[in-house]
Amino acid sequence: MANVYLGMGSNLGDREENLESAIDALNSFDEIEVTKRSSVLETAPYGKTDQPEFLNMCVEIDTRMSPLTLLETVLGIEHSLGRIREEVWGPRIIDIDILLYEDLEIELDDLSIPHKEMQKRSFVLEPLAEIAPHVKHPKLGKTVVELKEDLERGD
Numbered sequence: 001m002a003n004v005y006l007g008m009g010s011n012l013g014d015r016e017e018n019l020e021s022a023i024d025a026l027n028s029f030d031e032i033e034v035t036k037r038s039s040v041l042e043t044a045p046y047g048k049t050d051q052p053e054f055l056n057m058c059v060e061i062d063t064r065m066s067p068l069t070l071l072e073t074v075l076g077i078e079h080s081l082g083r084i085r086e087e088v089w090g091p092r093i094i095d096i097d098i099l100l101y102e103d104l105e106i107e108l109d110d111l112s113i114p115h116k117e118m119q120k121r122s123f124v125l126e127p128l129a130e131i132a133p134h135v136k137h138p139k140l141g142k143t144v145v146e147l148k149e150d151l152e153r154g155d
């Protein structure tokens with residue numbers, strides 16, 4: 001089994017319900033168990049700022065799925081919850097990002113692990129620090145709390 005951290009966000013529809021539905025969908029797979037969840041945070045949109053506020057959270061899962069199978073699975077869950085990929089940075093019913101997969105480093109056209117932007121995003125680091133404060137980023141060599149503190153200091 002692999003220890004994996006996912007970042008989730010929603011800024012369309014019933015945002016709280018969308019996050020809960022995504023967690024239920026993850027748990028519906030025999031090969032996935034959601035083992036920890038952070039609190040749900042209301043966050044200002046990052047990137048494209050003229051869009052609704054997001055609700056963000058992070059979850060820890062235990063999974064037997066490979067990284068690529070897990071990517072296909074989370075994309076399928078996004079689609080099943082009504083995600084239509086129109087604007088790259090536009091509003092979305094649900095967004096599920098693979099942040100960390102054990103200490104793996106993967107660089108493929110459609111999959112980068114650790115997530116390339118996670119260290120720049122307070123909407124990721126704040127909830128992730130709740131459930132995985134001392135997990136180390138395999139490329140940057142810093143813990144989640146250290147990355148959060150660096151971002152807060154503007155390092």
Ligand SMILES: Nc1nc2nc(S)n(CCO)c2c(=O)[nH]1
Pocket residue numbers: 008009010043044045046047048054056088089090095097123
């Ligand atoms: N606060 C916030 N801003 C965002 N901008 C994008 S794109 N996203 C989608 C995640 O890549 C978010 C998000 O989840 N939360």
